[in-house]
Amino acid sequence: MNRREALSTVALLLGGTIVGANVFLEGCTPGDKKAAAAGGPLTFSNDDIAYLDEIAETIIPTTDTPGAKAAKVGEFMTVMVKDCYDEKDQKIFVDGMQQLNDASRKKFGKSFMDADSKQRTELLTEIDKESKDAMAKAKPEDPKPYFRLMKELTLLGYFTSEVGATKALRYVAVPGRYEGCIPYKKGDKAWAT
Amino acid sequence: MPQDSLHTNNRAGVANTYDAIVIGSGISGGWAAKELSEKGLRTLMLERGRNFEHIKDYASASKNPWELEHRGKATQDQKKKRPIISRPWAMYGTAAYEPIMDYWADEQECPYVEVKPFTWWRSYQMGGRSILWGRQSYRWSDFDFEANAKDGIAVDWPIRYKDVAPWYDYAEKFAGISGSREGLQHLPDGNFLPPMDLTCVEKDVAERIRKSFRNRHMIIGRVANLTVPIPGRTKCQFRNRCWEGCPFGGYFSTQSSTLPAAMATGKLTVRPFSIVTRILYDKDTKKAKGVEVLDAETNKTYEFYSRIVFLNASTLNSAWVLMNSATDIWPGGLGSSSGELGHNIMDHHYMLGAQGTVEGFEDKYYYGRRANGFYITRFANLYGDKRDYLRGFGYQGGAGRQGWSRDVAELNVGAGFKEALTEPGTWSIGATGFGEILPYHENKITLDKDKKDKWGLPVLSMDAELKENEWKMRKDIVQELVAMFEAAGVKNISTWDDKNYAIGQGIHEMGSARMGKDPKTSVLNKWNQVWDAKNVFVTDGSFMVSSACQNPSLTYMAMTARAVDHAVSELKKGTL
Numbered sequence: 001m002n003r004r005e006a007l008s009t010v011a012l013l014l015g016g017t018i019v020g021a022n023v024f025l026e027g028c029t030p031g032d033k034k035a036a037a038a039g040g041p042l043t044f045s046n047d048d049i050a051y052l053d054e055i056a057e058t059i060i061p062t063t064d065t066p067g068a069k070a071a072k073v074g075e076f077m078t079v080m081v082k083d084c085y086d087e088k089d090q091k092i093f094v095d096g097m098q099q100l101n102d103a104s105r106k107k108f109g110k111s112f113m114d115a116d117s118k119q120r121t122e123l124l125t126e127i128d129k130e131s132k133d134a135m136a137k138a139k140p141e142d143p144k145p146y147f148r149l150m151k152e153l154t155l156l157g158y159f160t161s162e163v164g165a166t167k168a169l170r171y172v173a174v175p176g177r178y179e180g181c182i183p184y185k186k187g188d189k190a191w192a193t
Numbered sequence: 194m195p196q197d198s199l200h201t202n203n204r205a206g207v208a209n210t211y212d213a214i215v216i217g218s219g220i221s222g223g224w225a226a227k228e229l230s231e232k233g234l235r236t237l238m239l240e241r242g243r244n245f246e247h248i249k250d251y252a253s254a255s256k257n258p259w260e261l262e263h264r265g266k267a268t269q270d271q272k273k274k275r276p277i278i279s280r281p282w283a284m285y286g287t288a289a290y291e292p293i294m295d296y297w298a299d300e301q302e303c304p305y306v307e308v309k310p311f312t313w314w315r316s317y318q319m320g321g322r323s324i325l326w327g328r329q330s331y332r333w334s335d336f337d338f339e340a341n342a343k344d345g346i347a348v349d350w351p352i353r354y355k356d357v358a359p360w361y362d363y364a365e366k367f368a369g370i371s372g373s374r375e376g377l378q379h380l381p382d383g384n385f386l387p388p389m390d391l392t393c394v395e396k397d398v399a400e401r402i403r404k405s406f407r408n409r410h411m412i413i414g415r416v417a418n419l420t421v422p423i424p425g426r427t428k429c430q431f432r433n434r435c436w437e438g439c440p441f442g443g444y445f446s447t448q449s450s451t452l453p454a455a456m457a458t459g460k461l462t463v464r465p466f467s468i469v470t471r472i473l474y475d476k477d478t479k480k481a482k483g484v485e486v487l488d489a490e491t492n493k494t495y496e497f498y499s500r501i502v503f504l505n506a507s508t509l510n511s512a513w514v515l516m517n518s519a520t521d522i523w524p525g526g527l528g529s530s531s532g533e534l535g536h537n538i539m540d541h542h543y544m545l546g547a548q549g550t551v552e553g554f555e556d557k558y559y560y561g562r563r564a565n566g567f568y569i570t571r572f573a574n575l576y577g578d579k580r581d582y583l584r585g586f587g588y589q590g591g592a593g594r595q596g597w598s599r600d601v602a603e604l605n606v607g608a609g610f611k612e613a614l615t616e617p618g619t620w621s622i623g624a625t626g627f628g629e630i631l632p633y634h635e636n637k638i639t640l641d642k643d644k645k646d647k648w649g650l651p652v653l654s655m656d657a658e659l660k661e662n663e664w665k666m667r668k669d670i671v672q673e674l675v676a677m678f679e680a681a682g683v684k685n686i687s688t689w690d691d692k693n694y695a696i697g698q699g700i701h702e703m704g705s706a707r708m709g710k711d712p713k714t715s716v717l718n719k720w721n722q723v724w725d726a727k728n729v730f731v732t733d734g735s736f737m738v739s740s741a742c743q744n745p746s747l748t749y750m751a752m753t754a755r756a757v758d759h760a761v762s763e764l765k766k767g768t769l
Contacts, residue, residue, distance in 0.1 A: 059606040065615075076264075083268040121607045128605035151606075152598075155614070159597040160258040160265075168615045169597070173257060175431040178561035180390025185556065190596060190617040193258060193562065 042090055044078040051097065051113060052077045056154040058120040065168045068154055071161035077153045088143060096146020103127060165192035211237040211462070213760075214484055214499040216469045216514060219321025221733040221749040222505030223447030223455070224364070228757035229503070230460035234764075237497055238455075239467040239486060241506075242298075242317030245324070247448035251438030253292030265291050275300050280312055282544070282698075293436055296325060302647040310695040311655035313509065313702075319465055320447035321507065325436050327700075328417040328444050328564070329589065330370045331743035332361050332381045336575060341739050344583050347537060347632040348709045350738045351719035354381070360751035367454075368445040368750060369423050371565075372415030380410075380570045380743070387420045388413045393557040394592040394620050395567050398681040405680035408572050414589060416565040417445035417747075425453060431561035444564070466490045470650065471518040472502055472527055472729060480728045481527075487648055501728045501760050501769065505753070508538075508734035509638055512705035513653055515716075515723070515731075516640050528706060528716045528723040528731075535639055537632035537707055538657045539740040541699035542586060542667055545690035547674045548623030549683035551592065558594065558617060566591035569624065569677070571742055573669065582665040583631065586742045588674060590624025622683055626670035629742045631662055632704050636696065657696040667694070701745055703737035721756040728769050730756045 044052075053074030060068040068074075081093050100123075104112040107126075108119050115123065124147070131145035144152075158164040165171040169192035212234035215225045226238040248254075258264055267289035272279035278297045279289040298315035305313060316322045335354045342349040358381070365384040373388035391399065391413050399411035418429040419442075426442035426449055435444050442449035455461040466489040473496065475482045483498035504511045512535045516526035528534050566589050572578060573585035595618030604610040636657035644652045659667075671688050678686050696702070709715025712724035717736050723729040732753040734745055763769035 060611045061608050063608050063611060067611075080263060080266065083270070084263055084266045086269060125605040125607070132600070132605075155597055156264055159614070162257070162259045165258060168611070171257075172561075173432070175561035178389055178431040178559070178563045180559050180563070181393035181396070182558055182560055183556060184558035184617070187616070188558070189615050190594070191562075 042082050042094070044082075048097070049074040049078060051101075052150075054113060054120065055100065055124070055150055056157070058117070058124050059151055059154045060158045060164075061117075066163040068158045071158045071163050073154050073157040073161070076157035076161075077150070080153055080157075085149075089149060092143055092146050093149050096150065099146060100127065100150075159192065209496060210483075210498040211235045212499060212764075213237070213501045213503065214239065214497055215503045215505060216484065217241075217321060217505035217507065217511070217733065218319050218447055218452075218463070219316075219505065219507060219733070220323045220326065220445075220447070220746050221753045222321065222503070223323060223451035224750050224753040225503040225505055225730075225732060225757060226461055226463075227451040227455040228754050229761070230455045230458040232757065232761045233458075233460065234761065235460050235462075236455070237462045237464060237499065239469055239484070239497075240319050240321075240463065240465045241468045241489060242319065242465065244463075244465040245319040245448070247442070247446075247452070248438075248440045251440055254434060254437040254440050256292075261291055263291050267291050267294055277312055278314065290436065293325070296436075303652075304644065304646060305652050306641045306644055306654035308654055308656035309658050310693065311657065311697040312695065313655070313697050314700045315507070315510075319463070320452070322700075323446040324438055324448065326446075326746060327744060328435065329568070329744040330365070330368070330372075330415050330417050330747040331568075332383055333357070333741055333743060333748055334379050334381050336379050336571075337739065337741040337743075340584065340741075341632075346583070346739070347634075348707070348711070348714050348738060351708055351710045351715075356719075357748070357751050357755065360755040361747065363754055364747060364750035368417050368450060368747075369419045369426070370415055370417050370747070371420040371429075373413050375410060375412055375570075377410060377570060379575055383415070385415065389416070389418075389420060389563055389565050390559075391567060392559050392592050393554050394551045394622060397554070398551070398592065398622060398678075398683070399567070401681040402569070402677050406572070406677065408576055408578070409677065410570045411567050412570065414565040414568045418443055418564050426450070429564060431563060433562035433564040435564050468648065468650070469506070469514055470494070472504070472514060472726070473498075474518060474520050474522070474527055474726060476520075476522060479726065481726050487650075489648065492648065500764060501730065503753075503757070503760075504729060504731045504735075505733045508702040508705050508737075509653055509655075511731055511733055511735045512638055513640070515706060517651065523725060527729070528725050530725050531712060531714055531716055533634070533707060533714065534716050535705055536634050536637045537704040537738075538636045538638060538655075538696060538702065539630045539632050539704040539737065540696040541630060541701040541740060541742060541744075542626055542628030542663065542670060542694070543699035543701075544625065544694055545667055545671055545688075546588065546590065546623060546625035547671060547678055547686055547688040548621060549678050549686035551620040551622055551683055554620050563591075567624070573666075573673070580665075580669060582662045582669070584629035584662075584666070584739075584742070586626050586628030586666060586670050588624040588626050588670075590622065592620060592622035595619050595621055622678070624674060626667075626674065627699070627742050627744070628663075628666050628670055629740050630659065630696065630699075632707070632739060633657075633660060638705060655697070659694065659696065701734070701740070703734040703740050703745060706731050706735040707738045708736045709738065720759045721752060722760075728760075730760055732756045 056068035056073035131147040170189045171192035213229045213236045215238040218240040229236045271294040298317040338350045371386040374382040422428045429443035468487045486495045518527040569588040571585035597614045601613045640651045641654040642651045706716035708717040721730045
């Protein structure tokens with residue numbers, strides 16, 4: 001758990017003073033508007049969405065509950081990158097899509113889409129380790145590695161989706177009461193919100 | 194008539210005359226409207242922004258997370274329109290939240306000048322910040338009311354706890370404040386609804402702090418969320434989505450509480466889109482005769498007349514109204530004769546604290562989303578404690594289990610990672626300080642006549658900063674929290690402190706028209722009346738003489754009810 005995420009978790013608990021959902025993963029951080037993605041507004045093709053779906057599905061696969069693809073996380077990522085990211089993070093994300101594919105070709109001699117699920121998991125595990133290492137060394141103002149952005153959007157997109165919140169987690173729209181101290185047994189699902 | 198909440202009265206003369214005018218519809222304006230109309234006065238409440246109706250206009254409040262296109266994240270477009278609200282918020286990221294971005298004031302229409310950095314949180318719509326407030330509600334004590342006199346700071350408060358205590362009772366009973374009775378002299382108990390629960394970890398930490406330190410009390414927050422229903426309102430449903438507006442009326446807001454009560458009298462008229470440009474001063478009677486209103490939609494100007502005026506436009510905007518009401522008698526503005534109008538701007542320390550993890554409670558969890566946290570009450574410079582700075586601070590925080598946004602050690606992607614995230618994570622605890630900021634004459638706001646808003650009106654210029662006492666206290670706030678967490682066995686403690694912290698960021702701005710005993714050194718008397726125009730009452734945060742460290746809104750509610758009571762009794766006696 002990095003420090004910023006730990007704090008976000010804490011911020012969520014300061015119910016009296018801080019609004020909730022916005023302090024989850026910081027997909028939308030304000031930043032400078034200089035590094036323009038050349039050539040007009042950012043667009044993603046259906047192939048891009050399919051590719052992002054597979055990345056997301058590798059991070060959060062279908063198990064006894066639906067995975068990221070069922071939650072349409074690929075499409076969600078594109079909406080977030082287009083609408084919420086600043087241009088700097090947009091570029092990191094879009095370049096990252098290429099870098100990830102290059103890494104797949106280098107490692108397996110085939111694109112990510114052509115790699116099998118075992119290879120995909122192996123590759124993303126490796127890339128995730130690298131991005132964690134990079135973040136451990138980074139200064140707070142440094143941009144996040146592209147895979148960090150993808151992973152954050154995957155978790156946000158999945159666990160706040162209907163399948164993620166209601167099937168992988170426990171969602172109660174209107175709890176109606178509060179109990180501060182109840183038993184928990186291993187295997188009980190976490191609250192979605 | 195009670196249903197006719199948008200009754201617009203544009204006819205001249207008598208038809209524009211009321212017994213009382215209230216400027217602003219936020220926490221204190223709503224209270225003024227309720228109290229005045231319940232006492233039988235025909236009252237006009239003016240709101241500069243749009244109407245914003247209870248339940249009907251809380252567009253996102255009943256949506257599921259997946260029904261928000263960006264799952265709560267503000268878009269770049271939203272942020273460009275409201276860059277001040279979108280400023281980074283210490284380590285919390287940002288408070289910019291997708292569904293409520295337009296609850297905040299339009300920053301393009303209403304600019305202001307930052308001589309020194311100043312983040313101004315404004316909500317220009319019916320109910321003002323009563324929709325968006327943090328709801329923490331604490332009484333002051335005589336430690337607070339006596340502090341200026343004892344320390345020789347600024348001027349003495351003209352009131353003491355006994356003057357406000359019955360009004361705290363009154364305000365709490367109507368607003369619905371939940372909390373625990375603790376018998377603390379420095380944080381008096383009130384007329385509370387049953388308290389919310391602490392989590393298992395919070396209870397344990399509270400007990401360890403109590404054992405390790407003298408006079409340190411970690412209690413459940415006292416909060417304006419109902420733990421039992423009261424007439425016309427449903428109890429808090431523990432959704433923790435208060436800022437979106439509560440369809441249950443679970444927390445106190447103008448819309449859920451004071452407005453329905455005021456409308457039920459049949460005496461209240463509400464006029465949205467009404468920017469009060471000045472209070473009309475009558476030289477002969479030395480009183481206000483009414484207000485001038487600029488219709489924000491039509492740009493037409495109207496005059497409304499009344500026997501008394503309650504100014505509740507929020508601390509900085511109330512000062513703006515007074516300053517913009519300058520006449521040849523008072524060129525610095527109505528209430529400027531002391532030279533203190535717009536000065537002594539205060540706020541609270543905020544955006545600093547510590548967090549860590551707690552072991553040993555892996556078999557414990559909680560149910561519901563508590564729109565509240567714990568409160569560690571003030572201990573610095575109390576009961577013989579002595580620091581190298583004046584006054585004190587409290588902390589607000591919470592302990593809970595980490596959610597799905599955490600990293601999982603040794604797990605990167607895939608089924609194992611997913612399964613781990615479907616279970617709650619480690620317990621973590623964190624808190625942020627809220628500390629007292631002293632009143633300094635030179636911390637001021639002024640009218641900048643060169644810069645204009647959308648309607649051609651001069652804007653406010655902010656010139657306020659923290660000083661030595663404040664920076665010393667900030668350091669101590671973090672150190673003391675770490676010491677308490679360490680004593681309580683909290684692990685992996687890390688701290689944060691916004692080194693660029695500036696007045697305004699605490700969203701508790703106060704002091705622009707302080708009260709006092711002497712018209713030469715204060716703007717208002719002890720009944721919140723402008724010394725220079727006694728039928729004008731200012732009962733929002735403007736009147737504060739010092740800031741204490743408690744969240745201030747409850748004190749505004751109590752002081753508003755007290756001022757209305759005084760005003761109406763003076764009217765009846767014919768002395769106003």
